[in-house]
Amino acid sequence: MARSKIAKKQCYISVPSQIISSISSSSIQSLLAPPKKSSYKRTTSKLGFLIKSPMFWVVSLFIFAFLGMSKLFLNLDPLTPFFPNLCNTFPRKHSPFLIMQSHLQLGGEKQDLISEGRLDLQSGDSGGVGGGVDGGGGEEREFWKQPDGLGYKPCLNFSEEYRRVSREIMRDRSRYLMVVVSGGMNQQRNQIVDAVVIARILGAALVVPVLQVNVIWGDESEFSDIFDLEHFKRILANDVRIVSSLPSTYLRKRPVEESRTPFHASPHWIRQHYLGRLRRDGVLLLRGLDSRLSEDLPSDLQRLRCKVAFHALKFAPRILELGNKFAERIQSQGPYLALHLRLEKDVWVRTGCSPGLSPEDDEIIHNERKRHPSLLTAKSNMTAHERKLEGLCPLNALEVARLLKALGAPRNTRIYWAGGHPFGGKEALLPLTREFPNLFNKEDLALPGELEPFAKRASFMAAIDYIVCEKSDVFMPSHGGNMGHAIQGFRAYAGHKKYITPNKRHMLPYFLNSSLPEGVFNKIVKELHQDSLGQPELRTSKAGRDVTKYPVPECMCNHSSGH
Template identity: 35%
Template sequence: MAELRHSMAVRSSNSPAKRDSDTSAASSPFLLSPSTRGSRGGGGGDDDGKDAHRSSPLLSHHHHKRVHLLTSPFRSLLALEDPRSSAASSSYRILLALLALLLAAVIFCAPLFWSRLNTPFLCHKEGITLHCPETKEPPSLWENPRAATMSWKPCAERCSNEPSDVPSVNETSGYIFIHAEGGLNQQRIAICNAVAIAKIMRATLILPVLKQDQIWKDQSKFEDIFDVDHFINYLKDDVRIVRDIPDWFTEKDELFTSIKRTVKNIPKYASAQFYIDNVLPRIKEKRIMSIKPFVDRLGYDNVPTEINRLRCRVNYHALKFLPDIEEMAVKLAARMRNKTGSINPYMALHLRFEKGMVGLSFCDFAGTREEKAMMAAYRQKEWPRRFKNGSHLWPLALQKRKEGRCPLEPGEIAVILRALGYTSGTQIYVASGQVYGGKNRMAPLRNMFPNLVTKEELASAEELAPFRRHVTSLAALDFLVCLRSDAFVMTHGGNFAKLIIGARRYAGHRLKSVKPDKGLMSKSLGDPDMGWASFTEDVVVTHRTRTGLPEPTFPGYDLWENPLTPCMCRA
């Protein structure tokens, strides 16, 4: 019997099922070794089995509980369950299905995630509130986030391989002639619009005349301010431009005086189609026509994109000031940066507080009774229809100030700049006319920021003498020094400010262009209970998105202040 039991034991140990079981057990870190199982399986005494159970850390109750919590597929992978069983096979199919779904989700979401990572820096509006993407870059007083610079690039220049579509002399629709009215910047916009309508009608543009303005009282010609050769040559593949009225046209005076040679009653912000339907037939009939008035006579969102791109091309590339103006502006900007003996950033402040601006605004400002009486008399003389008897002006002035339509006083802009973080050591270049109220009105700003200078203080009288012959030349110097500044701050709207902001945006959005929220400022500055800490926080938060950051255009937008959509491309 003993021999029989021995032979049966040998056959049992040599069976394939037994060998597989032993191999599986040996390979599993969660199961006991064969020697341990042998000690438990009756080959030894009860005490030995208990000692073995106590001495094995793999057989703890907590561990067994964790093992049984694993799902069938994972237990099979860990050799806890035979993968050939029907339960394991079903679980494998479920696991594979889940993995397939996960892979499909990853494939589907990968492009969205990639596009999110590559989304350009672009603010968006909700009502009147502007929201901009957050960046990890710490805020700076002098620069916008680098992400704003890296996302967009200027693209208004004509491509080198783009064919010219300028009609020949015999194929041109006719000649158009315009008077560019107003100050330097209004004239600049008129010139850009003149090139655009010449393109729309496939007409030839006669070099615009800079009309003498009643306020500016300047008799500058186009060639006194701008580089004519560069202007004509740069646009030769876009529009045909001639310096003067053709010799075959002998009645030149008619272009200035005759109604028969003038196209009038063009609505403001007219569409391209309006010119094709109403102006082009008359030009074809008369061959040469004058268009006036020509202030804001071409819209923005009702003309083709390529026409708006052409206007940017004229503004940012074709219209160059004369070399001597450019050189003097470079000198003034360099002197601003080196005033302290070392290179420092400087701010350009466009201060709109001339007597004419204050009077035209019909806003109420701090001052003595005598000053207010003199301003009332001035308004009654200059704008009698609007002034009437003056009784309605006080509630109107309060409403305009709440709506942010009043120019900021020098003292108000000083408080805002200090709240933004600019110190008394900040170098500030002031571009302005004669400030209404003189030194007394400027005192709060000068006391808070003593390093306040104008071009007259940076340059000698001899250096500025050549530019005094034309008021627009002096305005051009202010324009270029402001354009080259590290931070630009405006105090009121106008063509000067919006052209500067637009040009700095077109250059890459890196340069800060602060546009104060005058409505919020009037509310905060008029609150006697607001402390300095609260006021500073309001100013900083409000102006975080008012520094010339990229924002999309919208219906009725101003191309000169925001050239993003038609004139810039994703970098």
């Protein structure tokens, strides 16, 4: 990641002449002057007289105070009128003036965060890659170290047959696919990716997807509110024809609606069930596309998935601008870790897990689940403890803190946490903030009024989280989910940026063993995560993997092998 480089050049301090004259006129001058030839007795006598002189101590105190202030403010910009030759030999992030300036940029209301230790603008010397900062120790440097990617680089080499069919699809004006996508922003992204691929399979033009109003958050955003529509059309111009609306000749036709697409449908199934109907009526409407398209597709269609996910689905300009601002505010102080915390009330209810805050809080979640059994998406025949041991529950704040410490994260690590407000409020985050006080989210980083236009737009907020997480030096989710999967694939495709996958199933028994010494615990946890710290995994090594989460080998080639 690009960071401002520090110019290194020789410099000296030009001390004001008034100070020099005051020093030279003092009695200390006699002490600094070359000694005259005299007896040892006379010299020591004179030295003793000076040491006993009050003037000696006054001048000495002045000199030491001056030197101390020079050291302290060596990088203080407002002193340049008095020290005209002062230069930035040392990193600007240590400048007290820059700290004050950063505080002003973050807004006056952030003073409480700084005073509480939650927002540390001085801690720019936590080990960093690409930041020109010494990590202060091998363990810290190792934490920020990026994987080498094993030589894999993005490459979307479509076959000649794919390109030939593309020309035919672009000429067709008789088939149109309409889709309605649902869920949160990241879930909608997945469905849009599959909608493009289904349109390609059917040889149909894709009408810009409709984003269903989210019943939980009441978000009424349209496609162009979240994504850059013109960019979307331009990137896919040679793959699928994208139209903003149906042609007038089709407006009076009632589109045939199909909502019974099975999970993991193959291209053959889609053609067999939809192509005849589409040729007859000209328009097909699909709903509920989540996980409806198979993860195992021909190579060209897998590459199309990657093209949509990693190239075509770019956020709208104003979302991109704000997300980049937040990332730059954190990044200006050095490397940072992004953490997707899944601690919201609905997550605990849906997963069948207990938050572990208190017996009263666990009872609230249990009763909510009993009142709304349909919300439970996990296996109902398992207890909350059994689910936890199987690695099916989100990590709570204490477990996240212990994991990060074991993996070598320095205490002054700046952590951006994404996600909704945790069940239990700020109290739920205390185990994490005690170990890592520089913990903040988008509300902490925003200037007054900066987030107001997005207050009731959950998709906007999720998009901002996505951008800041994608740009982080290290990313870790506390639980699986659409956002974690999307970020994992994007970070692999964009340069193998470090991604930590918590090995929950194997590490939790050690978390529960309170007799384990910390050193032994840390060693075990590190060993359990050696294979899940960002190195690319082959999608083909396990059936049913999503190519947008594991883009190797369909969407990335190993340049060292000449592919």
